[in-house]
Amino acid sequence: MHVLPTSPAARTAVVHAALQAAHEIGDYLVQRDTDATTKGHPGHQGRAACARHCLTYTATQALALYAANQLLHLRLRPGRAVAGLALSGLTHYAIDRCAGHWADTGPDTPALVRAVHATGKRTWLQRDPGAPALLDQALHKGCIALAAVLAAGHP
Secondary structure, eight states: OOOOOOSHHHHHHHHHHHHHHHHHIIIIIISOHHHHHHTTSSHHHHHHHHHHHHHHHHHHHHHHHHHHHHHHTOOOOHHHHHHHHHHHHHHHHHHHTTTTOTTOOSTTOOHHHHHHIIIIIHHHHHHOTTHHHHHHHHHHHHHHHHHHHHHHSOO
């Protein structure tokens, strides 16, 4: 007899756990070092590196979500799962394009960086060398939570 996580809350919790675990793997273990160091660069080279990373990242999350769905009988709707993965992958791209720019204040500063500075985080980002990585991960994790709610939905 299978105990199915049929409530939206239980399904969302399982999806969140799968996406978060895959985030750690995709962001740290799967990501190529050259993409990690180049993804925030301007122009085609930076965009391509970030896109490569986000494709492998999203594939890692997709594999984890597929495994959780199959093994735990989550009964996820494919369209909702794809929408959640797309949200996670696209927001990951937007956040990672800011790599190396979180303390920037010039005219070419990415819009997301300017938005974060507008919330009062500029001094922290400029003063604390660990702040950019913490901010990056906080933004990713918030987006993953939203992606989990979207992907879990109602079967």
